[in-house]
Amino acid sequence: MPDPNATPLLEVSDLSIEFESAERTVVAVDGVSFSMAAGSTLAVVGESGSGKSVTALSLGRLLPSPPARIRSGRVVFEGIDLLTLPEPALRHYRGGKIAYVFQEPSTSLNPVFSVGFQLSEAMALHRHDLADRRGAGLAALTEVGIRDPERCWRSYPHELSGGMQQRVMIAMALVCRPRLLVADEPTTALDVTIQAQILGLLREIRSRFGMAILLITHNFGLVKGFADHVVVMFRGKIVEQGPTDSLLASPRHPYTQALIACVPRLGDSKKRLATIDYARLDSLLTPS
Amino acid sequence: MLLEVANLVVRYPLPGGLFFRSRRFVEPVKGVSFRIRAGRTVGLVGESGSGKTTIGKAVVRLIAPHSGEIRYRQERIDGLSGARLHPYRKRVQMIFQDPHNSLNPRLSIARILGEPLEIHFPALRAQERRSRAADLLRRVGLPSDSLDRFPHEFSGGQRQRIGIARALAVEPELIVCDEPVSALDVSIQAQIVNLLQDLQQELGLAYLFISHDLAVVEHMSDEVLVLNEGRIVEAAPPEELYRNPKNEYTRKLLAAVPSL
Numbered sequence: 345m346p347d348p349n350a351t352p353l354l355e356v357s358d359l360s361i362e363f364e365s366a367e368r369t370v371v372a373v374d375g376v377s378f379s380m381a382a383g384s385t386l387a388v389v390g391e392s393g394s395g396k397s398v399t400a401l402s403l404g405r406l407l408p409s410p411p412a413r414i415r416s417g418r419v420v421f422e423g424i425d426l427l428t429l430p431e432p433a434l435r436h437y438r439g440g441k442i443a444y445v446f447q448e449p450s451t452s453l454n455p456v457f458s459v460g461f462q463l464s465e466a467m468a469l470h471r472h473d474l475a476d477r478r479g480a481g482l483a484a485l486t487e488v489g490i491r492d493p494e495r496c497w498r499s500y501p502h503e504l505s506g507g508m509q510q511r512v513m514i515a516m517a518l519v520c521r522p523r524l525l526v527a528d529e530p531t532t533a534l535d536v537t538i539q540a541q542i543l544g545l546l547r548e549i550r551s552r553f554g555m556a557i558l559l560i561t562h563n564f565g566l567v568k569g570f571a572d573h574v575v576v577m578f579r580g581k582i583v584e585q586g587p588t589d590s591l592l593a594s595p596r597h598p599y600t601q602a603l604i605a606c607v608p609r610l611g612d613s614k615k616r617l618a619t620i621d622y623a624r625l626d627s628l629l630t631p632s
Numbered sequence: 633m634l635l636e637v638a639n640l641v642v643r644y645p646l647p648g649g650l651f652f653r654s655r656r657f658v659e660p661v662k663g664v665s666f667r668i669r670a671g672r673t674v675g676l677v678g679e680s681g682s683g684k685t686t687i688g689k690a691v692v693r694l695i696a697p698h699s700g701e702i703r704y705r706q707e708r709i710d711g712l713s714g715a716r717l718h719p720y721r722k723r724v725q726m727i728f729q730d731p732h733n734s735l736n737p738r739l740s741i742a743r744i745l746g747e748p749l750e751i752h753f754p755a756l757r758a759q760e761r762r763s764r765a766a767d768l769l770r771r772v773g774l775p776s777d778s779l780d781r782f783p784h785e786f787s788g789g790q791r792q793r794i795g796i797a798r799a800l801a802v803e804p805e806l807i808v809c810d811e812p813v814s815a816l817d818v819s820i821q822a823q824i825v826n827l828l829q830d831l832q833q834e835l836g837l838a839y840l841f842i843s844h845d846l847a848v849v850e851h852m853s854d855e856v857l858v859l860n861e862g863r864i865v866e867a868a869p870p871e872e873l874y875r876n877p878k879n880e881y882t883r884k885l886l887a888a889v890p891s892l
Contacts, residue, residue: 391817392788506680535679535844540888562817565890592892606822608847610889611874616829617822617851 351423352379353556354524359417361398364410372398374580380556382523387559387567389603390577396560400526404438440470443517447529449509453501459512460497463519470520484515489545507538518549528560543570565607568592576600599625634806634838635668640700642686660686662862670805673839675853677846677885683862684842688808691840692726693717722752725799729811731791735783741794742779748801768797772827789820806838813848825851847889850874858882
């Protein structure tokens with residue numbers, strides 16, 4: 345049990361982000377606050393457009409600005425506010441202490457460079473202490489369960505399956521020994537069987553290296569057995585957050601209840617799936 | 633019986649053989665047999681590379697089988713080509729996984745829905761096609777004023793509804809659904825699954841429902857076929873498959889489904 349008085353690894357407070365265009369301004373993230381202890385796992389669950397990915401990207405200041413603009417809030421990582429940090433100092437965190445794994449491994453990897461080259465590049469930026477980059481890279485590929493790391497090192501992304509590409513992305517994150525791994529829908533593009541493998545791998549490396557994991561997902565099915573805490577986002581706001589077990593057992597917010605109910609379960613075939621009644625939610629959320 | 637597939641084999645030649653035809657080939661489907669009754673759903677589940685999409689494409693005859701028989705209402709359709717496939721295409725339609733890539737971005741929704749009507753109901757006048765297209769949109773739960781809009785103006789779930797409306801346009805009896813909900817949020821996935829079930833009730837459609845997700849397939853299907861490396865390793869009604877999986881590969885697929 346982490347000490348509740350210790351400084352959290354990450355503390356996001358009152359974060360609001362808007363997107364500006366000529367015609368209008370859209371508030372994508374609206375007053376979001378949450379924190380993470382070192383070595384913990386947090387799942388941010390929400391649908392497309394809920395602001396979950398924008399929140400995740402803002403941690404490493406990965407949002408293009410314009411159109412994105414931070415309206416308010418702080419993102420404090422190991423005591424440092426990342427939002428006000430000058431760009432050169434930020435690079436130490438982005439990709440180094442905070443690593444990302446994205447949804448689409450085939451577009452995250454550069455198609456014209458070998459896996460080995462791309463791994464070496466990450467180490468050249470973030471691991472000046474390493475003398476033997478090749479050795480460390482091969483070790484990382486082994487750690488993510490790649491059976492023939494030598495061959496993988498020489499391969500180009502198109503020669504690998506989607507599951508293998510995602511393992512390479514995780515290895516690339518791992519070689520930088522991050523304190524926080526942000527996994528933005530890491531398994532959405534993959535088969536269910538490969539998804540189970542990748543989630544198992546993330547769990548394993550988390551306990552082995554003691555890094556924290558922030559999982560972004562639209563699927564409540566992935567949360568159980570993976571995350572300690574859950575944040576539920578809807579239309580840019582956090583509607584509910586809490587420890588996973590109690591939140592799943594007794595979700596309080598109607599949106600959380602609806603999002604849990606629409607996950608298909610094995611063994612109740614042909615029953616009608618629950619759907620989300622957005623009109624009802626709107627009437628509940630709008631103060632009258 | 634609506635559709636009968638017997639010993640279906642599909643082969644693709646591998647590149648090579650500069651002067652002679654290549655002798656090397658891959659065989660994604662290695663002798664598969666199944667049947668679909670009118671108004672029922674057969675689910676086809678397997679991982680990437682198991683051959684499930686290839687089977688779907690062979691059934692709608694986007695590709696020709698290497699050997700085996702496909703019968704539609706007793707009639708052999710595996711050897712047909714060109715214009716002789718035309719009547720079959722009116723009976724059997726397909727919806728695809730990626731609603732972003734399966735609609736032409738330069739066509740309005742009216743054109744997207746109007747084209748199959750033009751081909752299969754040539755007697756219809758332009759105004760009649762338009763009103764039919766509006767009916768189709770209503771049927772899949774989209775406002776009929778969507779007709780003059782373009783695919784990019786719709787969300788992923790709405791685009792999948794347009795794909796379903798396009799398949800319905802020719803009044804088919806069988807729809808091959810190839811991973812129709814895999815690219816969608818779970819919340820939207822539930823809406824589309826329910827829509828497909830409603831349409832089946834109303835119109836008596838049969839489905840060949842293809843997915844890698846056993847939980848979704850189980851939800852949709854009267855019978856589930858488990859496919860591994862081009863062969864059916866288990867076929868059973870969904871409750872039985874879930875309660876008493878006989879094949880080891882089926883158990884592996886069941887274990888991979890996240891549980892709440």
